[in-house]
Amino acid sequence: MRAASPLRLIRKYLSIIATILLFVLAFVAASLKYKGFGTLQVFFNMLIDNSFIIISAVGVTFVIISGNIDLSMGAMIAFTSMLAAALTENLHVNPLLTIAIVIAVGALIGTALGAIITFFKVPPFIATLAGMFMARGLCFLISIEAISINDPFFRAVSLYRIHLFGKAFISINVVIMLVVVLAAIYLAHFTRFGRTVYAIGGNEQSAMLMGLPVNRTKVLVYTLNGICSAVAGITYAFYMLSGYGLNANGFELDIISSVVIGGTPLSGGSGYLVGTVFGVLIQGIIQNVIAFNGTLNSWWTRIIVGLLTLMFIVMQRAFSAIKRKGSTSTFEMKSE
């Protein structure tokens, strides 16, 4: 029995290590350059400001690992937060019941999209694009105006601060996000569902021939993503205390690029949720740097995120080339 060599472990986790390293380096560099950047609260603020993005990115990570794609998240976040606002403000539904209804609706839409993709063999790009238009349209069906949330429960959750390590604090959204991430790690690595998701991303045809429940799992992946979008929508409602049809515009692409920067290749079959969290946080750092600098145009975020996404895709190509080289050398060793 050969123990896993440290070198091999590094190779296995290379892309995720690169992501975390990039985050740490960027944080240290920004802390040295800008006074007041290198504090725990700045880091916590990144978590507070990006919890809903991370929650949604977690769902999409599963979709991408399974070798598929989803474009509906931004619109779904807008729609579900709008729905939450409308239910509590206009219909005076109990806030907890509101949350339950919103999550159920998210799950339902996700399942419907997954079923269309799986059973009617509609390319996921097209199906979820349609889902995106639909969800965005539904926002305006609820209301053309923004709805602000005055429900005492929502306000209380929104304003609640959990103090950690002295003065620094996080919000309830961060706690929700951490719970979602932990649950997702459990699902991905310790359940048959998670294994099957990776298997489908590796080779869908093989997974089918191996007797795995491919169709069911594909639908469930979209159900899970629908739930994540809905939870993201609720945390977004906590964060903004309002719902509006034009909110979260274009977020789906920010989310996908975070997943890629987090080390999950768009071709599927591999990737880690921790990577996704740091992928989002790297975008958070860039936004914070621009805010601290004060003179930079906020569009620099886009430019840098674009460059990073490209860089990580190229890097993943290079890594897989290295891996392939590594494996051919084992071939030679075997055949000799």
Place this chain on the structure above:
Amino acid sequence: MVNDRVLLQMSNISKMFPGVKALSNVDFDLRAGEIHALMGENGAGKSTLIKVITGVDKPELGEITLEGNIIHPASPRDAQKLGISTVFQEVNLCPNLSVAENISIGHETIRYGFINSSDAKAKAKQLLKQLDVDIDVTRTLADYSVSIQQMVAIARALNIDKTKVLILDEPTSSLDAYEVRKLFDVMLKLKKNGIGIIFITHFIDQVYEVADRITVLRQGKLIGTYETNTLPRLKLVYSMIGKELENLDSLSKMKGELTKRTEVEPFMQVKALGSKGSIQPFDLEINKGEVLGFGGLLGSGRSEAAHLIFGVDIPDSGTLTVNKKEYRHLSPLKSILNGIGLCPEDRKTEGIISDLTVRENIVIALQVGQGWFQYIPMKKQYEIADKFIQSLNINTPSPDQLIKNLSGGNQQKVILARWLATHVKFLILDEPTRGIDIGTKAEIQKMVISLAEEGKAIVFISSELDEVVRCSNRMMIMRDHQKVAELEGDKVNLEEVMQIIAGRSELEKA
């Protein structure tokens, strides 16, 4: 221990694919504790039959019973639940998962809601040990060679506890002799435990080694089910290929037409050329003015040998001597520069460039040989195209017709013209007559012989044995990725060739 209890019964199975009847009214039965070989050439319907049993394809007609109960497997998952476990042709596993995950996935033990990984690893290790494979099961599958992956696929199939029927579709194609031995040991053990095994292979020796009964399919039809020890090898080959003994005489007479050559001038000498896992080292002389046939069943290594010679695949041993120069290996470009041409087996994907015109398809190899900077003038291009359209009798309205609009036979002639235009000295024809009507077939065969008469060296590969025999002066016979015999002159006759393919090796005798 074969008992007569029928485990799996398939009756009257028919399966249509668009335009083809893949299976027509096939009956098949598998007994408990039996190894049942399923034999047939490519397209015979073996894999389709397996897909029907495992629920990948649904038959239009027919009934499957397992232990007396009618079953309708809708997916491989369904079939597994019923106790039918399968190793499909090619390795069908997930390259991104670890070996242990590949073996355990779908059957993991769950403890407190968590997958028990250490249990999965231990189980994978133990299953692989049965097959005498000792590897690190935590590494990803893609890190291992194809033969190890094949063993992992087999280990996975063995992992399923309630297996009653085990299907092995070409499990030995990438295994070496020792690994095959190990697999057979396991198969014999499973057989003792009353499991029924369906074994598909094109290795005849292996069938006679382990199979209790043999079922032969040909073109989607059941030819027969035989007890292995009552079926002579020769008869097995006949029934797979579909030639009756009586027809043989008349065919060998046709062969007399071939002109015999007394003096030959060598064009290429091949010494101990081989590639691990694809073909065992072989010697061969290729002479000018001679048609050299490659014979053997599908998968015996005919095309692989051609690819090694031409340089599509790089050999790992041996040398080639051509034009008095010795090479470790050639490449397609080097081959072309040495006057060697290859008409590949798969005309549609490897031969023609379907969106170019007839003229462009003819001129392209000549242009490559000259380098892209010496552009062949348009007038010359038309001259060349017209010349070959006439001399090869290519049926096309004009040289500017897109080649994809031509019939298969005419496409084949265009490819032939492509190489003739480059003034090749040595032409390898891999299945030049596949899917071509009889008339054009004869025309191409005649063309092959007349090219040899002009002094070109020709290698002719075809799965229609009688065709190879009719055209060739000399034949190399291949079996199980190995050159087993070389025949010359009168010995090139169908009966002789079939006997060698069936297992009587000339080289072994010598």
